[in-house]
Amino acid sequence: MTNFNWQTPFGNPLIDWGITATLIIGSIIGAKVLYWILSKIVSKLTKKTKTNLDDLLLDMLEEPLAFSFGAIGIWKSICYLDMSESTLSSINNIFYLVAVGLVAWALTRTIEALIEEYLIPIVDKSESDLDDQLLPVLRKSIKGAIWVMAFIIGLNNAGYDVGAIIAGLGIGGLAFALAAQDSVKNLFGGFTIFIDKPFTVKDRVKVEGFDGSVEEIGLRSTRIRTLDGRRVTIPNSTFSESAIENVSSEPSRKVVLNLGLTYDTTETEIENAMATLTEIVSGVEGAAEKIITGFNAFNDSSLNIILIYYIEAGGDILGVQTRVNLNILKQFNSKKLEFAFPTQILHINN
Numbered sequence: 283m284t285n286f287n288w289q290t291p292f293g294n295p296l297i298d299w300g301i302t303a304t305l306i307i308g309s310i311i312g313a314k315v316l317y318w319i320l321s322k323i324v325s326k327l328t329k330k331t332k333t334n335l336d337d338l339l340l341d342m343l344e345e346p347l348a349f350s351f352g353a354i355g356i357w358k359s360i361c362y363l364d365m366s367e368s369t370l371s372s373i374n375n376i377f378y379l380v381a382v383g384l385v386a387w388a389l390t391r392t393i394e395a396l397i398e399e400y401l402i403p404i405v406d407k408s409e410s411d412l413d414d415q416l417l418p419v420l421r422k423s424i425k426g427a428i429w430v431m432a433f434i435i436g437l438n439n440a441g442y443d444v445g446a447i448i449a450g451l452g453i454g455g456l457a458f459a460l461a462a463q464d465s466v467k468n469l470f471g472g473f474t475i476f477i478d479k480p481f482t483v484k485d486r487v488k489v490e491g492f493d494g495s496v497e498e499i500g501l502r503s504t505r506i507r508t509l510d511g512r513r514v515t516i517p518n519s520t521f522s523e524s525a526i527e528n529v530s531s532e533p534s535r536k537v538v539l540n541l542g543l544t545y546d547t548t549e550t551e552i553e554n555a556m557a558t559l560t561e562i563v564s565g566v567e568g569a570a571e572k573i574i575t576g577f578n579a580f581n582d583s584s585l586n587i588i589l590i591y592y593i594e595a596g597g598d599i600l601g602v603q604t605r606v607n608l609n610i611l612k613q614f615n616s617k618k619l620e621f622a623f624p625t626q627i628l629h630i631n632n
Contacts, residue, residue: 302359309355317348335399342391350384353377379436386432390425397421418498471518475499480521481528488527490520534570534592535599541610542584542622552577552585555619559589562609568597569606584622 321344328336357377361370476499481487486495487506494508504521506514543555556575563573570592579586593602614621 298363302362305359305362306356309352309359312355313348313352316351317344320344320347335395338395338399339392342395343388346384346388346391350381350388353380353384382432382436386428390428393424393428394421419501422500471520471522474522475504475518480526481530485528485530488529489516490524492516493529532595534595535597537591537593537603537606539589539591539606541587541589542581543587544620544622545583545585547585547619551617551619552587554617555587555614558613558617558619559587559610562613563589563591563606566602566605566609568594568602570594581622583624 320340325337325340325344328340331337357373360373365373475481481496483496483499486493489506492506492508492514494506494514496504497507497513498505501518503515503517506516508514541555541559543552547555556577559575560573563569564571572592574588574590576588577585578588591606593599
């Protein structure tokens with residue numbers, strides 16, 4: 283058993299370990315100083331320019347640049363020590379992977395800035411909803427492709443046989459396919475949504491007991507913001523297996539209102555009531571021109587008048603109904619048209 287040498291631990295003098303530790307600390311401090319310079323000083327300069335792209339790029343790249351500075355400093359600090367070739371090779375491989383990961387991180391954030399600056403304004407101005415659906419998928423696909431390429435390049439530079447790794451993954455492909463059946467179903471469900479277009483982003487839909495607006499359509503799942511303000515993530519396979527009610531697709535909202543008047547109401551008063559209902563709905567903003575009124579039933583305790591009207595698409599459904607109902611109550615009270623309630627008349631024969 284060899285004795286540990288405290289004067290030259292792991293084959294390096296204490297002074298070299300001290301220098302290495304100092305360099306590592308200095309690299310970390312330097313990274314923090316670089317981040318401060320970029321975020322506090324350089325950002326003020328970019329804000330003075332006319333374009334917004336440099337602000338976005340700086341905001342996206344300041345963290346990757348600071349981390350890269352610190353990683354390179356730590357790498358070179360460790361290499362100051364005297365190490366065996368195998369140890370040095372292992373450390374170099376690790377930092378190769380870190381370097382490729384930092385490059386991929388910076389690249390994805392740069393693409394994100396370009397999308398925010400140039401692509402999103404174009405999508406917002408277009409009248410088609412297809413680009414609104416495809417943009418989130420495009421962003422995720424680009425990011426995924428960059429990280430996959432970075433992973434392959436990093437392993438290759440680190441000395442690993444990427445081809446052998448891929449071949450090894452192929453051996454377990456069948457087991458993976460069996461385990462990923464649900465994911466495949468969700469992917470096909472996503473393609474079904476894009477092809478059939480049962481709904482688009484911002485549409486209000488009802489599915490599986492959830493009622494809300496579609497925020498994002500992905501390849502695997504769709505996010506819905508419910509009327510309660512909660513976000514629900516629904517697997518896309520649900521939409522290919524369940525009935526979907528697209529509330530936003532209705533051309534107008536139909537409202538049916540049954541009003542019961544007392545049996546003391548005369549024929550003239552019923553005709554006046556129907557004309558009043560038509561006049562009320564015609565004067566409410568958001569109500570469509572199509573209005574139907576009729577005297578349609580002799581109920582047990584009332585003479586029934588039916589009112590059918592429609593609220594325009596995109597109109598304030600609750601607001602229109604409220605204004606119509608308040609005006610009906612006001613007009614009927616002023617014209618002495620009495621609403622009926624359940625009553626019974628008892629006749630006693632002597």
